[in-house]
Amino acid sequence: MSDNSLACQLPGCEGTPPILDGAGARRHRHRYHAMPVPFDFEGCQYIVTHSNNGYTCPFPECGKQLKQRDGIENHVVVDHGVDVDKKLFTTTPTGLRGAKDHDRNNAVAQEPGPAAHFPRGDGSKVHLVASTDYLKSNAIMDAVGVCMHTELKILLCYPCGVALTSNMVASHRKNVPSADLQALLNFCSESNLYVKQEQVKLPAPGGPPVQLIAKPSEGLACRASADCTYCVKDLQTMQRHCREKHGTDRLTEIKYRPCLVQRIFTGVCNSYFEIDGNLALGVVSDLRAALDTTFLPALDVPLVVPADTERERTPLVRCMGWDKFMPDIRMNPVQRQAADQIKKKHSAEEHGGLLSRLAVAIKDHMAKASTILDGHPHKLTLSKVLLYGDAIPREQDNHWKPVSDDNTEYPNFMIQLMRNIVRIHLGFPLNFSFALSAVQTKCLEDLVTVLQEDTSTPRRRMIAYHELAWSLVDTDPELCVTDRWANPIQRAVWLRALRADGNFSEPSNITPDLAKFKYLCNATSLLEALMDKDKDADFVHADDYERVARIHQRVLRLGPPTTFNFIYEMQQYASSLAFNQKKEPNVYVDPEVQSITIGTETMRMEKLREGIQGLLRDFKLRYAALTNDNVMLTHMPDNIKDDHANTTRGYSFMSEELFHKKRHSLFFFLVECYGLAMVDNSGRISWNIPGIKTLLRRTSRVWEPLYHLLYITTHISCRGTQFIDHQVRNADRHRNLFIGGKEMFILTGYSKKTGITDRDSCTPG
Numbered sequence: 035m036s037d038n039s040l041a042c043q044l045p046g047c048e049g050t051p052p053i054l055d056g057a058g059a060r061r062h063r064h065r066y067h068a069m070p071v072p073f074d075f076e077g078c079q080y081i082v083t084h085s086n087n088g089y090t091c092p093f094p095e096c097g098k099q100l101k102q103r104d105g106i107e108n109h110v111v112v113d114h115g116v117d118v119d120k121k122l123f124t125t126t127p128t129g130l131r132g133a134k135d136h137d138r139n140n141a142v143a144q145e146p147g148p149a150a151h152f153p154r155g156d157g158s159k160v161h162l163v164a165s166t167d168y169l170k171s172n173a174i175m176d177a178v179g180v181c182m183h184t185e186l187k188i189l190l191c192y193p194c195g196v197a198l199t200s201n202m203v204a205s206h207r208k209n210v211p212s213a214d215l216q217a218l219l220n221f222c223s224e225s226n227l228y229v230k231q232e233q234v235k236l237p238a239p240g241g242p243p244v245q246l247i248a249k250p251s252e253g254l255a256c257r258a259s260a261d262c263t264y265c266v267k268d269l270q271t272m273q274r275h276c277r278e279k280h281g282t283d284r285l286t287e288i289k290y291r292p293c294l295v296q297r298i299f300t301g302v303c304n305s306y307f308e309i310d311g312n313l314a315l316g317v318v319s320d321l322r323a324a325l326d327t328t329f330l331p332a333l334d335v336p337l338v339v340p341a342d343t344e345r346e347r348t349p350l351v352r353c354m355g356w357d358k359f360m361p362d363i364r365m366n367p368v369q370r371q372a373a374d375q376i377k378k379k380h381s382a383e384e385h386g387g388l389l390s391r392l393a394v395a396i397k398d399h400m401a402k403a404s405t406i407l408d409g410h411p412h413k414l415t416l417s418k419v420l421l422y423g424d425a426i427p428r429e430q431d432n433h434w435k436p437v438s439d440d441n442t443e444y445p446n447f448m449i450q451l452m453r454n455i456v457r458i459h460l461g462f463p464l465n466f467s468f469a470l471s472a473v474q475t476k477c478l479e480d481l482v483t484v485l486q487e488d489t490s491t492p493r494r495r496m497i498a499y500h501e502l503a504w505s506l507v508d509t510d511p512e513l514c515v516t517d518r519w520a521n522p523i524q525r526a527v528w529l530r531a532l533r534a535d536g537n538f539s540e541p542s543n544i545t546p547d548l549a550k551f552k553y554l555c556n557a558t559s560l561l562e563a564l565m566d567k568d569k570d571a572d573f574v575h576a577d578d579y580e581r582v583a584r585i586h587q588r589v590l591r592l593g594p595p596t597t598f599n600f601i602y603e604m605q606q607y608a609s610s611l612a613f614n615q616k617k618e619p620n621v622y623v624d625p626e627v628q629s630i631t632i633g634t635e636t637m638r639m640e641k642l643r644e645g646i647q648g649l650l651r652d653f654k655l656r657y658a659a660l661t662n663d664n665v666m667l668t669h670m671p672d673n674i675k676d677d678h679a680n681t682t683r684g685y686s687f688m689s690e691e692l693f694h695k696k697r698h699s700l701f702f703f704l705v706e707c708y709g710l711a712m713v714d715n716s717g718r719i720s721w722n723i724p725g726i727k728t729l730l731r732r733t734s735r736v737w738e739p740l741y742h743l744l745y746i747t748t749h750i751s752c753r754g755t756q757f758i759d760h761q762v763r764n765a766d767r768h769r770n771l772f773i774g775g776k777e778m779f780i781l782t783g784y785s786k787k788t789g790i791t792d793r794d795s796c797t798p799g
Contacts, residue, residue: 068103068123069205072219072229075116079219081204082106082122083212090212097212124201159238159263160185164310167319169245169712171720174221177214178207179722181712183244187227188234188298190246193709193725197247197298199228210724231299239263239308244296246712250309253295258282265295265306319713322702329719330698338365338536338683341766345759348538348767349793350611354604356528356538357766359519363466364536372464374534376454385460391485392456393449395495399503400445402496402572403557404436406564410574416582420560423586434556447550451526452499456482466529468522471510477502497567503558507589507597514595523551523597527604535683537766541611548605555598559585614793646746653739660736662707666699676773686763687773704729748780 070082070089080092089106091098093114100106103123110116162168162185169190171181180189180198189198191206198206200222204215228234243250254272256264258280266272272290276282282289294309340361341347351357363369380389407413417433418426437444455468459478470478477498484490484498506522513520530547531539539547563581566572575581590598622631630637658665676687688697705711708729710722744760760780762771770782783794 069202071121071124071201073116073120073122075114075120079223081201081215081219082110083204083210083215092212092216094213094216158235160235161238162241162244164242166242167245167715169714170716171712171714171718172221174214174217176721177723178203178210178218179724180207180218181246181714181720182225182227183246184715186234186237186244186298187225189222189227192246192712192720193722195246195248197234197244199231199234201229202231207724231302234298234302236298236305236307237296239265240310241307243309244298247296247298250294250296250311253293253306253308254290255293255295255308256280257289257291263308265293265308267295267306319715319717321705321711321713321719324713324717324719325702325705325711326698328717330701338370338766340365345788346766349788350541350544350608351538351766353607354528354531354538355518356531359525359528360466363464364532369465370532370534370536372462373466373529373532376457376462376464376466377450377529380453385456386486388460388482388485389453389456391495392452392481392499394492395485395499396448396452397445398492398496399499399561400437400448400557401439402565403561404439406561406572410578412579416560416564416578419579419582420556420563420586420590423583423591434560436557437553444550444553447547448554451530451554452502454526454529455502455522466525468525469520470522471505471513474502474505474509474522477505493570497565500558500561500565500567503554504562507555507558509597511595514600521597521600524600527551527601533683535764537681537683537764540681540768541608545605545608545612548601548608551601552598552605555590555601559589611793642746646743649739649743649746653736653743656736656739660732661700661703664700664703664707666696666703667693670776672776674773674776678772678774681764681768683764686769686771688762 072079072081074080082092083090088099088101089103091100091106091109091114093110096114098109098113100109107122110120110122111118168183168185169181170184175181175189179193180191180203182188183190183197186197189200189203190196191198194206196206200219203218204210207215222229237244239255251267253265253267254269256262256272256275258276262279264272264275264279266275269290273285273288276288276290294311295306296309297305297307299305341357344352347357357364363373380393382390384390407416410416414433417435420434421432455470455478458464458466458468459482481495481498481502484495509521509523514524519525527544527548531544533539538544560582563585564572564575564578589596592599592602620633624630628639630639671692674687674692675690677685687693708722708725710725710729712720712722714720759782760771761767761769763769768783770780772779772781788794
C-alpha cells in the first residue's frame with residue numbers, strides 16, 4: 035500500500051480501509067459524509083430531513099420521502115421550483131490524514147492547523163464568567179432534545195454532550211419530525227445562532243469550562259509570545275506550531291506549559307482553548323431538586339379528566355349523571371377545595387353567629403317533628419298515612435318513626451345542607467348555585483332576616499327555617515320534567531356526593547345520606563300538616579287525618595317527579611348496587627395441588643411453574659437491560675400497610691411510608707441515566723422529547739413478558755382494554771391492585787357483566 039494513502043478519521047469511519055487517492059476521498063465524503071444544510075427559498079429557510087427511511091422533502095405540504103440523496107435533490111428542483119444551484123447538502127471537512135504523520139509535504143495535516151484560523155482582534159473571543167449558567171431552553175428545543183448556549187451562540191445536545199450549529203442538527207438528531215426540525219431552524223435564525231462551525235468564536239483562554247460538552251483534559255499551551263493562545267493535546271503538534279509560527283528550530287527553544295483544555299468541535303482547526311482549573315463550572319441547577327420541587331408536586335394533585343368511554347364511568351355515576359353536571363368545579367382543584375370547605379363546620383362567630391342560630395333552629399325543627407304526635411289519639415294512624423296516604427296496606431305494619439334523641443348524624447346532616455345554602459347566598463368562593471326558585475329565594479331571605487334579629491324567638495326562627503325546608507320539599511314538579519337539575523335538592527345531593535379528590539361517593543356511602551334526605555321530606559311534610567305556624571303552640575285538630583293525607587298526596591305520593599320521589603328512586607338504585615356483589619365459585623383445586631380445574635379446563639401445575647419461571651427470567655433480563663441493573667426494591671418490605679377501603683383519589687399502597695420514600699427513585703435514575711431533562715439558567719426544566727419517546731419504546735420490551743405473566747397469574751383476559759384498565763392508584767374508579775399478607779393481588783370491579791347489568795361485580799384474582 036502506498037505511503038501516501040489516506041485514512042478517514044471522521045466519526046463512524048474508524049477502522050475503514052485506507053483511501054488510495056484524492057478522487058477516492060471525494061467520492062467517500064460525498065457518499066458517506068454529506069449532510070443536509072439549510073437553504074433559502076421564497077423568503078423562508080428549509081432543510082432536508084434525513085432518517086433511516088431516507089430523505090424527507092422539507093416542504094410541509096409535501097412530506098415526500100425518497101431513498102437516494104440525488105432523488106430528493108431532483109424532486110425539490112423539479113416539483114417545487116428550487117434553483118438548481120441551491121446547495122441542499124454539504125460534505126464535512128475531510129478528516130483525512132496521511133499514513134506517515136511526520137511527512138510535512140502531505141496535503142492533509144494530522145492535527146488542527148494554525149491558530150490564525152480564528153482572528154485575534156477585538157471580539158474574536160468570547161469571555162465566559164465563572165459560576166454563570168449560560169444554558170437556555172424552550173419548547174421548540176425540547177422537541178429536538180437540544181438546548182442553547184446563550185454566549186457561544188451554539189446548540190448543545192445534552193444527552194450526548196455534543197456542540198452543534200444549526201446546519202449540524204439534522205444529521206445529528208435523526209428521526210426528528212420535519213416540522214419540529216423546521217421550527218428549530220427558524221428559531222436559530224431568529225436567535226442569530228451560528229450556521230457553520232468555522233463561524234463559532236472560541237472562549238477566551240483562562241475562563242471556566244463550557245457546560246455540557248466533554249470535561250477538560252490535560253493539554254499544552256504555547257508561551258512563545260504573550261499574545262499567542264494556541265493550545266493542543268500532544269507535544270508533536272505543539273512543536274510543529276512553534277516551528278511554523280514562531281520560527282523555533284531547536285527543540286530546546288520550544289516554549290509551552292501544561293494546562294487544561296476543552297474542545298467544542300472536532301472537525302475545526304485549532305479548536306482547543308485553555309481552561310482555568312481553579313474556576314468553577316457554570317452553575318448547573320440541580321435536576322433532581324428541580325424535579326422534586328416543581329415537577330413532581332404537580333403530579334401529586336389528582337387530576338380529574340372527563341371520561342373518554344362509558345366503561346370508565348361507574349354504574350352509579352352513569353345513572354345519576356353526576357360527572358356531566360358542573361364539570362368545571364370537579365376538574366378544577368381550587369373549586370374542589372372550595373366545595374370541600376363549604377361542607378366544613380362553622381365557627382361560632384361566622385356571619386355574626388347567624389349559622390350558630392341556624393343550627394339551633396334546625397335542631398328545634400327535628401325535635402318538634404319527633405314530638406308533635408306525642409299524646410295524639412291517632413298517632414299510629416297518622417304515622418302510616420304519612421307514608422301511604424289513604425291506601426294503607428293491611429299486610430304491613432310499617433309506619434314513620436322519628437329518629438332517637440341521641441342521634442346526631444341526622445341533625446348534623448340537615449345543618450350541613452342548610453349551611454351550604456346560606457353560605458352560597460351570603461357569598462362563598464365556590465362557583466356553584468342551588469338554582470333556588472323565586473319562592474325559595476324569598477323563604478331564604480326571610481330566614482336570614484329572622485336569624486339576624488336578636489329579638490326573634492326560637493319558635494319564630496324554627497318556623498322560618500321550616501318555610502325554607504318546605505319550599506325545598508314542595509318544589510314545582512314541572513321544573514324537574516324539563517331540567518333534572520332544576521331541583522335544589524338534586525344539586526345538594528351532587529354537592530354532598532362530590533369528594534375532595536374529585537371522585538363521587540360510593541353507593542354504600544351515599545345510601546345513608548339519601549335516607550337522611552328522605553327523612554327531611556317526611557319530617558317537614560308532617561310538620562307542614564300539623565303545626566300551627568301562626569300560634570305559639572301546636573294542638574290536635576279534628577281534621578288531622580285529612581291534613582296529613584293531603585300533604586302525602588302532594589309531595590310524598592309515588593309517581594310524580596317530586597323531590598321525595600327522585601330521592602326514593604336514587605336510594606333504591608344505590609342500595610341495589612351496594613348489596614349486589616357476588617361471584618359464583620368455578621374453580622377446583624386438586625387435593626395434592628397438582629392441577630387446577632377452571633370450568634371444564636384443567637391446568638397442570640408443573641407446566642405452569644416452568645412457564646412462569648421462564649417468563650420471570652426473561653422479564654428480569656429485560657428490566658436489567660433497561661435500568662442497567664439498577665434495582666430500586668430488592669425484596670418485599672415487612673409490615674406493609676394497604677388500606678383496601680380507602681377510595682381517596684390518588685391513594686395506593688405506594689402512598690404508605692415504606693414505598694413513599696422510594697417512589698421517585700426509578701424516575702430520577704432514568705432521567706439522569708438517559709439524559710431526559712436538564713435545567714436552564716432560568717430554572718426551567720427542559721425535556722428531551724425524542725429521548726423520552728425512545729425510552730418509552732424500549733419499555734415495551736419489558737412489558738411483553740409481563741403481559742403474559744398478568745394473563746397467567748391473574749383472572750384478566752387477553753383483551754387489551756382490560757390491561758389498560760388496571761390501575762395502581764385510585765381514580766374515578768377504585769384501584770384494582772392491592773397488597774395483603776405480603777402478596778399482591780388484583781381485585782377488579784368492571785367486567786362484561788357491568789355493561790349488561792349496569793352493575794359492577796367483584797372479581798378477585
